[in-house]
Amino acid sequence: MTEFLRFLEMGGYAGYVWSAYGISAVVLIITLLLPLLENKYIRKRIDRMLEEEQD
Amino acid sequence: MNVFTTILKRDLLLAIRYRAELLNPMLFFILIIILFQLGMRAKPEVLITLAPAIVWIAALLSALLSLDHMFRSDMEDGALEQMIISTQPTSLLVLAKIIAHWIITGLAVTLVGPLLGMMLGLSFDATKILFLTLLIGTPILSAIGSIGVALTVGLRRGGVILSLLVLPLFVPVLIFASQTVNTYVGGYSVAAPMSILIALLIFSLSLAPWAASAALRMSVS
Amino acid sequence: MDQAQPAYSHTNILSAEKLSSEKQDRWLFKDISFTIEPGHIFHIKGANGSGKTTLLRILCGLTVAESGEVLWGDKTIRRQHDQYHTQLSYVGHTDGIKQDLTVEENLRVAAVLAQGKQQPPISFNLADILRRIGLAKKKYTFAHALSAGQRRRLALARCLLNDTSIWILDEPLTALDAQGVGLVEDLINMHIQRKGIAIITSHQALNISDAHYKVLSLS
């Protein structure tokens, strides 16, 4: 357990290292999620458009 | 060659006949410098180190302000279409418009700049160098600016995007021009930054017209 | 009527193959093909927004069609940009006249633009052209002082500058009074007799002899 704690400390630079990695993770996840959400949104819009055309 | 002179004369004629347009950039230029001075109330020895940057940032902004007129009126009354479908190379016409824009706005800033430089405390010799950098630098602003204007002339509110596109590209001019004066004030030789500035001038005057004419063909289509 | 002028030097058939154009993701027109022989007028009809102006701009080479080609003679206009455009005069909705220039200055600039690359400047008889478009005494007046009809005719004067064999005119008769319409129709008739091609959009009918009159209507 203590080893894990020492790992978290990052030789005293914990604040910097983890904030950098944290923000990076957030930015990367957002970059990945945006197109996935957009895909769902586009499919819905096209679906609705096709429905309109049919009836 | 007479195409180049015709379009150049035409633009200068239009500018003279629409005089209100002429004074705008210069007044804006002087106003910014006064605002800097009022805002800072810096001590003279501090002001000298800032003077070149202040003059050059003011030159940058006043160039940016007047860039929009380069193609806007021609776009609206259809003259731009006639230029594009003419057999004359569009890049030659764009070069004429860049030089016309420089004469109308850049030259005025170049002449007034040194005066304001002295006002900010630069020595007479330093203002000579400042004059040279303005003389070489302002055409670069018109050339690079012409690309941004050509890209945004088709948009209804192109002005906002224009400054966003063009300012990052102005950075090298700002750095080399204001640093040339600073190195002179610091007593070092100005050969290096000045020659880079001249290289930037030649580089932008030769490439910008080509890129701007491609952008114009896109905007007009 | 003026003395009959000689036919245009080199005229070609202008044809379009399967032109189609899209606007905001709906088809303006699709797979339109037609051919226009020299000495013919091609009248494009259609409601507003049916793509008439877009079709004209494609024929001018200003806009590129989504698909399909415009051929002058046997080659596409893209491959013969200069030869094609020395033969072309285009008058669009915006007539391309600078308001702060005089009639003469506008025509001088247009003449320089119409002049071919590395060709000598065009010698044109300014007085004659002004007389033919009914602006004889207006040589030094500013364009902003002209009426809309007069400005329209000044724009049409560009077609007379360099003996261009292809005229593409977008609503040439708008803002013209009866006398102006007659004058423009004479110009077009003269152009047709000289084996020129005229492509026109217009809501008003044009009294041009039917033999040389083709119509394309865009739905």
Place this chain on the structure above:
Amino acid sequence: MYIWFHKLGSAPTFYKWSGLWLPWLGAICFILFAAGLYSGLVYAPADYQQGDSFRIIYMHVPAAWMSMFVYVVMAVSGAIGIIWHVKLAQIAMISSAPIGFSFTVLALVTGSIWGRPMWGTWWEWGDARLMSEALLLFLYIGVIGLSIAIEDKRKAAQAVAILSLVGLINIPIIHYSVVWLNTLHQGPTVSKFDTPSIDMRMFMPLLIMALAFKLFYVVVLLLRTRNELLWRERRSQWVKNIIQGTSND
């Protein structure tokens, strides 16, 4: 080769193939990230000077590389898009811009956080790399702004291609001018971002992370390109089939 390129160029086949590859690419990318992070944060020894804070390098340097790499890819695919009218290249260009933007933001954020313990300031004006990264961010914003401002798809593609080519030519000029500006004042200091005298255990994670970032870019680019394709071709039959689930992608 050209036929293959053209065949892949046709939208439905691209959509089908990318659909097949995406899960695999995603998985490999995830594994690479895990491996990179583990080796970077745990396996690599601390730097003798900067201690553990140097580990931010494993996020910062790949992001900075990618911000440059994506801009070059954007400009090149723009040129391809204009010259040979390859629709896919135009879409790839427009889709790359936001990804490049986020890499640049990443590089800037991690750069300033990393600089904090060393320089004591959140933003070190003197560092040429950080400054040119910031200007690169504005180039991206300009490209994205222009692509949004122009409604017509084809005109937007041409405009963005021209702007990104002009930007590409200016990047070295901007970078050199910023570097030159710094040499004036402090003399050629070894920039904080030069990878320290590297031993293998420190360099390996960097390599893995660089690969992970590249793959991440490919994955997100494919996702974005597929979305754009779906929307642009929404009237065609193959999109209708996909949407109505007759053939799942």
